[in-house]
Amino acid sequence: IEMATQPWKSCFRDELFIGKVALVTGGGTGIGRSIATELASLGATVVIASRNVEKCEKAAAEMNASLQKGPGKVVVGPSVSIRSEEEIQNLISHIVETYESLDLLVNNAGGQFVSPAEDLSARGFAAVVDTNLKGTFLVCREAYTQYMCDHGGSIGKFR
Template identity: 70%
Template structure:
């Protein structure tokens, strides 16, 4: 992550002056980049995750870069628990008097063949990535945005061609995108805009360490297939998020912005397919069409 002294947002200074933002999973990776950008543009930013200690450490680190107390840690929050989310939103509204911006960045998944995913494993990922995002949106709306307006961005992952090896997460994130399309109409009378940013394969400080050897295999297979022939940066994601949150996107709601270097338009080569005919033919098919 670039130091504040050398990094500058492409957006104008004080774009979010006086605004209060909440970024879940804001202590590391993409979430941390979003927090830096919002704070650098004048917002007061609360970060949350299950590990409150990590949030305090991240907040102290970012404030030391020159954000003068703009970043604060929220209470420990497991987004699979409704009561944790309710307490988090209440904390932000009561302490800061507003919740103008919500970025749902927290989530989790693991790499696995779909046939090997247990019911419990599938449920855990869906509860985190889909249900948790819904509950964050619902509480932000009910506790503040219904009467005051606001802007929400949901961070999703996936691919228009599916996501072999992470089917459970792809299914949940697709649900988030469709949920966003539904909420944008329901909540527009309250002056609430809600959109999605769908990152591709993004380089972050932590990299793919959480996935172990599977993460290295993932990179080895996926990078050569990307049209951009490189990973994306966290700052490229945060720039898209900030645009959706700002007044310049005032007519944008229910959208999905892909930050993936064209990756959504290629298949993910994560499944090895043997060199043989896998589907029987119906009707006449010349030999050259089988090659």
């Protein structure tokens, strides 16, 4: 209990990601939000993206307010469904054109239905597969083909 009241101290070197650009899908809530905040606190420009731009804008404002003055910041990308190949292409293009880089990709967006298998419809199952498997593949492929194949970068998957 005592540790919970102590200030947060990152295990990473200060300013580790200065000058780096990161994309965190599903970065407005939960684990994605925590990852986005940590990357920004270490100096990265972090683009958070999801289907709900308003939620991301509110989250980005809160994250930026919580960050101490420094080079890192959280910004909001265009609305994107990771199940839409065209929207993913537009998101990655926007990041590369705006920031001239995409050094880190954190695939965090995902979804599921909390129900017994016998209650899950084929359509519901397809939505989960399209989001968690196909969506992750599409984001990775687009980040790689539009930037990382020529410049390098790192990709992580959470969820």
